[in-house]
Amino acid sequence: MFSPSQWLRRALFWSGAIAVGLAAVGFAKAADQAFALFQHIVRHNSYWPFLLTPLTFALLAWLTQGALKPTRGSGIPQAIAALKLEDDAFRNSLLNLRMAIGKMGLTLAALAGGASIGREGPTVHVGAGLLYSMGRRFGFDDPAASSRFILAGSAAGLAAAFNTPLAGVVFAIEEMSGAFEHRMSGILLTAVIIAGVVSLGILGNYAYFGQFDIGLPLGxxxxxxxxxxxxxxxxxxxxxxxxxxxxxxxxxxxxxxxxxxxxxxxxxxxxxxxxxxxxxxxxxxxxxxxxxxxxxxxxxxxxxxxxxxxxxxxxxxxxxxxxxxxxxxxxxxxxxxxxxxxxxxxxxxxxxxxxxxxxxxxxxxxxxxxxxxxxxxxxxxxxxxxxxxxxxxxxxxxxxxxxxxxxxxRALAETLIESREQAVAAEIREAELKLLPISDAEEAAGKAPNSGPDK
CATH class of the missing domain: 1.10.3080.10 (Clc chloride channel)
Structure with missing residues (x-):
């Protein structure tokens, strides 16, 4: 018999998987519309991209200089980094709801500007962010619980993005975690199935590129x-x-x-x-x-x-x-x-x-x-x-x-982790300097004491 806490966790996984499936479907449709808008502009005048595409790239680079910096790139390295480094502040900076919404909005803007990008990596980022945020909202904020929500959200995101449930599971095992907890298998499979069912119910049973009856005989x-x-x-x-x-x-x-x-x-x-x-x-x-x-x-x-x-x-x-x-x-x-x-x-x-x-x-x-x-x-x-x-x-x-x-x-995720560790080390160093006497602090900072003008 499951405890109320366990039932709550499962309910969160199920509802979170539904949310990820809906977000993935909505994101896919919006992405198609955004790129269709760009194609319409190009058909109207083939010279418009010379202005529109560089301007869009510049605007997105400017927007992602500050708080929205974690929205850059694929999104999968962010999810992997958050999974590997059990740091609440770091995880929240990469996977909060603002990041999820920003990731979708800025990716759509990039497609509307003609960028040569995909939406599947961002969907993984959004899926991880949604489930992680839901878990924290209802008290599942310890590192182990948060990791499970991140892993399940990432797998559900990929499964819903491509309508490939089996790939979602394999992706979680091979790319995201590098290992697979036995007790996690049921939770992960359930999240992937629910997200896949949502996508299936809205878009139907389709293959991303259609069905191809081709083979390669041995020889x-x-x-x-x-x-x-x-x-x-x-x-x-x-x-x-x-x-x-x-x-x-x-x-x-x-x-x-x-x-x-x-x-x-x-x-x-x-x-x-x-x-x-x-x-x-x-x-x-x-x-x-x-x-x-x-x-x-x-x-x-x-x-x-x-x-x-x-x-x-x-x-x-x-x-x-x-x-x-x-x-x-x-x-x-x-x-x-x-x-x-x-x-x-x-x-x-x-x-x-x-x-x-x-x-x-x-x-x-x-x-x-x-x-x-x-x-x-x-x-x-x-x-x-x-x-x-x-x-x-x-x-x-x-x-x-x-x-x-x-x-x-993994290399990109390690870059994110290293940046975080360097930032934490700098914060600790700064805090230590503030605790030292003024003369010691100046010496530690590389300044000579009493360096002001002679009186």
Whole structure:
């Protein structure tokens, strides 16, 4: 028999999962509308992006300089960092309701401005924030309880965003926690199921990219597994390496430029995205969903270099420091690279190679092969490709590690944690100085006592 406290906790998980499902569905519809508005503007005048996109990037960079700084980027690193560091103030700064609302609003603004971003990472951030805030509101604010709410909210967010419940569970195990408590399994599964049911009830039983009846017979066609796993994995690792902060090299230079003039730098990134888009017929803006689906279906609307150009567009959008995820744009890059590889693999079904490219590139970026494999299978409602996709994702994970040793989300989360620890150390140091006598405090601060003018 459960205690009242246990029943309350379960009720909060259930109601929170419903809230996450509703938020994910509403966010998805709003994101489609926001990007549709941008597309309408582009159709009206193809030169408008030269003004609109850099201006939007600059505005978002300015808005995220202060209290809304935690809304930058994907949102998954924020959720991982909050899960790893049991610091109430740190968790609240990353996952409070203001951050959740700001994350959605600013991501929608970025899509309306043509940014090459996705909404799935932000949905994970929002899901973690909603459940975490609900738990705190009703007294479940001890570190262990808060961690469970964060983990369940993150998994529910991904499941509802893609309509992929199994991927939500795998994501929580592989990417978020790195471990799986036995007693947490029922709570996590329930949250994912409820969020998925909400999405299912509103949007229906759909596959994100539609259903694809394709396969890859065992034999020579499996050369495609080796090719996509190695090449897409290396490309994914390169992308991850480019967006992880570093003190030296190109990334160090980018970091210094962004820190020195964040608004101007963001505007320059927006202009770079527009210039790159001029090289294509369909553009590089938004999630890349339409282009990826078109490539999967065998259409030739996109240019042959779409994968490379979308790769650069994603880097530019992430370097700008604006809110937005990398899941959907990564799938679009993988589709483009897969289409290029299919031309050299006539023995394999082109759509099958494209699907392998999508899965392998996502696995290369995240270095989470199980999550990438399950997402790719659920997105296309395809079971025939289970073994080839898993093999390509495992190979991509190994290839990616040659370029980027640390998984991107964990590396970005560690950057957030290090920043917090440095801030806490500075606060402690400042407090210690205030407790010292004036002369000692001056000496500790590096000043000579009685440094005023001689009398």
């Amino acid at each position: 020579r066609a499996w050369v495609a597994v080796l090719a996509t796993g190695a090449i897409c994995g290396l490309a994914g690792g390169l992308f991850a390496r480019l967006i992880i902060p570093n003190e030296g090299g190109l990334r160090g230079l980018i970091g210094k430029l962004r820190k020195r003039q964040p608004v101007i730098f963001a505007a320059a990134c927006g202009l770079a995205l527009v210039l790159l888009s001029q090289l294509t017929e369909t553009g590089l803006y938004g999630t890349g969903y339409d282009q990826a689906k078109s490539i999967l279906e065998g259409h030739t609307d996109t240019v042959e270099s779409f994968g490379l150009l979308k790769f650069c567009a994603n880097v530019a959008s992430y370097w700008a420091g604006i809110p937005g995820g990398i899941f959907s744009p990564a799938l679009a890059v993988g589709a483009g690279i897969g289409a290029n590889l299919a031309a050299f693999l006539p023995q394999a079904n082109p759509s099958a190679v494209v699907l392998l490219g999508m899965a392998a590139y996502l696995a290369g970026v995240t270095q989470a092969p199980l999550t990438a494999a399950v997402i790719s299978m659920e997105l296309t409602a395809n079971q025939q490709m289970i073994l080839p996709i898993m093999a390509a994702c495992l190979l991509a994970r190994a290839s990616s590690a040659l370029v980027c040793r640390k998984p991107v989300y």
